[in-house]
Amino acid sequence: MTDTLARDGAADCFSPASINGLELKNRFIKAGTFENMTPGGMPSERLNIFHGAFADGGIAMTTLGYCAVEMDGRLNENMMYMHEGIRSQLSKLIADLHGRGTKVSGQMGHCGGFSKNSELSRKRPLGPSFGLNGLGLSRGMLFCDAMTLRDIDELVANYRKAAVFMKSVGFDALEIHLGHGYGLCQFMSPKTNKRKDNYGGSLENRMRLPLQVLAAVRQAVGKDFPLLAKISMTEGVRGGLHYDDSVAISRFLDKAGIDGIITSGGTSTMNPMIMFRGGNILPSMLKTETSLIMRLILRLAGKSMFKDYPYHELYFLEQAKRIRDAVSCKMIYVGGASSNASFATLMEQGFDFIQLGRTLLSDPDLVNSAKLNADFVSRCTHCNDCISTIESPQGIHCTQFSGAQ
Numbered sequence: 399m400t401d402t403l404a405r406d407g408a409a410d411c412f413s414p415a416s417i418n419g420l421e422l423k424n425r426f427i428k429a430g431t432f433e434n435m436t437p438g439g440m441p442s443e444r445l446n447i448f449h450g451a452f453a454d455g456g457i458a459m460t461t462l463g464y465c466a467v468e469m470d471g472r473l474n475e476n477m478m479y480m481h482e483g484i485r486s487q488l489s490k491l492i493a494d495l496h497g498r499g500t501k502v503s504g505q506m507g508h509c510g511g512f513s514k515n516s517e518l519s520r521k522r523p524l525g526p527s528f529g530l531n532g533l534g535l536s537r538g539m540l541f542c543d544a545m546t547l548r549d550i551d552e553l554v555a556n557y558r559k560a561a562v563f564m565k566s567v568g569f570d571a572l573e574i575h576l577g578h579g580y581g582l583c584q585f586m587s588p589k590t591n592k593r594k595d596n597y598g599g600s601l602e603n604r605m606r607l608p609l610q611v612l613a614a615v616r617q618a619v620g621k622d623f624p625l626l627a628k629i630s631m632t633e634g635v636r637g638g639l640h641y642d643d644s645v646a647i648s649r650f651l652d653k654a655g656i657d658g659i660i661t662s663g664g665t666s667t668m669n670p671m672i673m674f675r676g677g678n679i680l681p682s683m684l685k686t687e688t689s690l691i692m693r694l695i696l697r698l699a700g701k702s703m704f705k706d707y708p709y710h711e712l713y714f715l716e717q718a719k720r721i722r723d724a725v726s727c728k729m730i731y732v733g734g735a736s737s738n739a740s741f742a743t744l745m746e747q748g749f750d751f752i753q754l755g756r757t758l759l760s761d762p763d764l765v766n767s768a769k770l771n772a773d774f775v776s777r778c779t780h781c782n783d784c785i786s787t788i789e790s791p792q793g794i795h796c797t798q799f800s801g802a803q
């Protein structure tokens with residue numbers, strides 16, 4: 399069976415491959431999708447069941463979405479942050495997943511100036527520059543402050559500390575989140591970074607903090623440990639990062655020793671729909687939003703923030719190929735890979751691994767099923783209803799296929 403999918407000498411997506419010494423049994427990695435299964439910041443049994451289903455379904459490596467590197471790096475108080483208080487729960491979760499034959503990556507996240515965390519230790523969240531904090535409006539946290547140089551040093555140190563902790567609890571790889579409009583992306587973007595010092599202005603200056611973070615994390619985990627970076631190839635807003643910038647950004651990361659680049663797009667802060675193309679999430683957000691002020695904002699500004707991007711297979715392929723051609727590190731494709739035909743195309747185009755988000759939410763057994771059926775097409779309709787479950791008490795789930803999780 400697998401031979402039919404390996405065309406013209408291209409790799410077979412069901413064959414093993416390694417990244418900086420970590421052997422993965424196939425090319426499929428579960429994309430980070432914040433689970434909301436860490437009430438009060440504590441990993442729950444539900445989180446274990448959620449990732450266990452992907453492990454049993456044949457995925458080579460699963461990713462714990464949005465592991466905040468410090469307490470104030472959380473978008474809300476139900477996200478976990480890396481500290482000793484969750485060591486035993488995390489170690490157990492990872493050991494269980496290892497026992498089920500799956501490797502585990504942790505996505506290192508920081509919200510920067512975009513937060514509604516009611517447990518924020520500071521007066522305001524910190525980003526590259528003073529500005530509006532769109533997410534905090536419903537909780538009266540209207541603004542974010544600019545980081546001082548001392549805050550920047552502290553942030554780098556916290557990434558280092560989190561990486562030491564994450565390696566020690568058993569993660570097999572770490573994914574530094576440089577995309578989707580979160581903290582490090584805010585520094586990279588000319589739209590949100592208005593600094594006049596060495597951290598603002600040219601792309602080289604805007605990359606200074608992400609590269610310092612990469613160096614600190616590398617120092618923490620050592621040279622033989624896989625480090626991935628997830629980037630937004632475009633922010634999809636005027637004055638923000640665009641596809642051409644992402645080629646230069648990827649070269650910076652490659653040169654600085656990243657092991658793999660994950661090519662996403664869009665920002666949760668300004669233009670999320672580029673990231674997960676398909677059904678527009680505005681109507682369901684209006685239905686589920688409980689804050690009056692946020693409902694008003696969604697009514698007034700929703701249409702310009704949640705633009706229509708119809709789904710089509712491999713919607714980031716052409717732009718991701720430009721990065722494939724520009725770097726020598728491993729390339730991990732994400733965005734609309736939902737059939738064996740698409741998986742084969744990605745292998746032919748020289749991608750090393752494939753991250754899957756919604757298709758796995760709709761069918762955790764995807765990898766095993768695809769291996770048995772050359773004509774496999776995911777049942778996910780890309781309606782995007784799962785995104786409206788992101789704050790659901792049961793955690794994120796597919797609303798279309800009961801029993802998916």
Ligand SMILES: Cc1cc2nc3c(=O)[nH]c(=O)nc-3n(C[C@H](O)[C@H](O)[C@H](O)COP(=O)(O)O)c2cc1C
Binds near residue numbers: 575662784
């Ligand atoms: C419910 C949901 C939650 C998500 N949460 C995250 C997240 O925490 N971190 C992240 O980098 N991407 C997140 N994403 C984006 C996915 O990782 C992925 O980039 C996107 O869904 C496109 O891939 P797909 O077409 O395979 O779904 C999320 C996506 C969904 C549907």
Ligand code: SF4
Binds near residue numbers: 779782783
């Ligand atoms: S709700 Fe289910 S079918 Fe719809 S996009 Fe999410 S995973 Fe796919």
